[in-house]
Amino acid sequence: MKKFDYSAGIDLLKGAQTIAVCGHVNPDGDCLGSALALTLALRSCCYDVTPLLATRECPGLYDFLEGYSWFTPACDYHEDPDVFIMVDVPSLPRTGDGAHVFDRAKKTLVIDHHQGDGSFADVAYVDPTAAAAGMLVWDFIEQLGVAHTPEIATCCYTALVTDTGRFQFQNTDAPALEAAAKMACAGANPSEISRYVYQRRSLAAIQLNALVMRRMETLFDGKVVMSWVCEADFNNLGATKDDGDSLIDQIRQLDGIEVAVMLREQGPIVRGSIRSKTDRDVSAIAAKIGGGGHKAAAGFTVKGGLDEARRVITKLLGESFEAQPKARPTTDAEVTETTAFSMIDGVVQ
Numbered sequence: 283m284k285k286f287d288y289s290a291g292i293d294l295l296k297g298a299q300t301i302a303v304c305g306h307v308n309p310d311g312d313c314l315g316s317a318l319a320l321t322l323a324l325r326s327c328c329y330d331v332t333p334l335l336a337t338r339e340c341p342g343l344y345d346f347l348e349g350y351s352w353f354t355p356a357c358d359y360h361e362d363p364d365v366f367i368m369v370d371v372p373s374l375p376r377t378g379d380g381a382h383v384f385d386r387a388k389k390t391l392v393i394d395h396h397q398g399d400g401s402f403a404d405v406a407y408v409d410p411t412a413a414a415a416g417m418l419v420w421d422f423i424e425q426l427g428v429a430h431t432p433e434i435a436t437c438c439y440t441a442l443v444t445d446t447g448r449f450q451f452q453n454t455d456a457p458a459l460e461a462a463a464k465m466a467c468a469g470a471n472p473s474e475i476s477r478y479v480y481q482r483r484s485l486a487a488i489q490l491n492a493l494v495m496r497r498m499e500t501l502f503d504g505k506v507v508m509s510w511v512c513e514a515d516f517n518n519l520g521a522t523k524d525d526g527d528s529l530i531d532q533i534r535q536l537d538g539i540e541v542a543v544m545l546r547e548q549g550p551i552v553r554g555s556i557r558s559k560t561d562r563d564v565s566a567i568a569a570k571i572g573g574g575g576h577k578a579a580a581g582f583t584v585k586g587g588l589d590e591a592r593r594v595i596t597k598l599l600g601e602s603f604e605a606q607p608k609a610r611p612t613t614d615a616e617v618t619e620t621t622a623f624s625m626i627d628g629v630v631q
């Protein structure tokens with residue numbers, strides 16, 4: 283992970299009064315936790331800070347974070363802020379309605395860990411080797427001279443634990459664990475945060491899981507596991523859209539697989555999530571049908587039904603196995619991409 287000198291970003295704030303902070307569409311723990319940590323820190327410096335939502339959507343899962351109720355949909359925010367901070371977002375379209383606020387802002391700052399350089403902003407700190415944007419935010423706050431309060435630590439730890447898949451994904455490295463330890467020292471409570479984030483699931487969500495587990499099929503001599511959900515499943519069980527987000531992580535548990543594919547019907551399209559447990563690059567597979575993401579975690583969209591989506595992705599997987607019959611398990615050292623699990627338009631956040 284890079285050690286940035288954040289002084290140019292901190293200088294950007296000098297003389298500012300109003301600041302807006304915004305993450306990405308389909309918000310996750312990293313973008314929400316990072317935005318609130320920045321908000322808490324900057325409010326303690328007497329700035330007038332508003333945390334914004336890229337759309338109206340905001341998962342209730344994160345309602346335990348201090349400042350959660352301050353979140354305002356960017357489309358309802360009509361000020362021209364002195365500074366607009368984009369956190370955990372690699373591009374303007376990914377910041378949804380926040381892009382309009384970006385246009386109106388006097389100065390702009392990016393703090394992110396996706397691939398990209400943030401060159402569209404006045405100042406940018408982008409480190410794709412950081413496991414979560416929350417880690418950059420943690421360092422930024424330190425250089426700002428603001429104390430890491432238990433509330434700030436809770437926000438940053440939530441960012442980190444969610445973007446590393448509870449410290450299980452390939453982006454879980456020594457700097458991530460060191461940062462987590464610092465956050466715990468500052469007052470983040472790992473077991474309490476786990477209870478809030480991972481142990482408040484509805485019966486419908488768990489039943490949806492069970493359905494997906496039952497439908498698992500293996501392909502290519504057990505190298506691929508695939509499962510699916512349709513819109514009727516959500517209706518029948520009373521499950522919400524959020525309940526579908528972590529299904530891919532359930533099926534990837536299967537031993538011996540290289541690739542997991544989760545297909546999810548949404549109206550006239552099927553959204554696919556694809557994960558690799560080896561060095562097989564699933565973003566390259568997804569890119570062939572207009573999707574994208576990271577090497578180990580990607581997404582795609584197929585027009586048509588589940589059968590069509592299954593046919594298309596199976597063909598592409600077949601080509602991938604033909605071109606690269608043997609893949610090696612990934613090691614921490616060779617993975618620099620982040621692996622996140624929330625997606626929109628087939629692109630991993």
Ligand SMILES: [Mn+2]
Nearest residue numbers: 312370415445
């Ligand atoms: Mn992130």
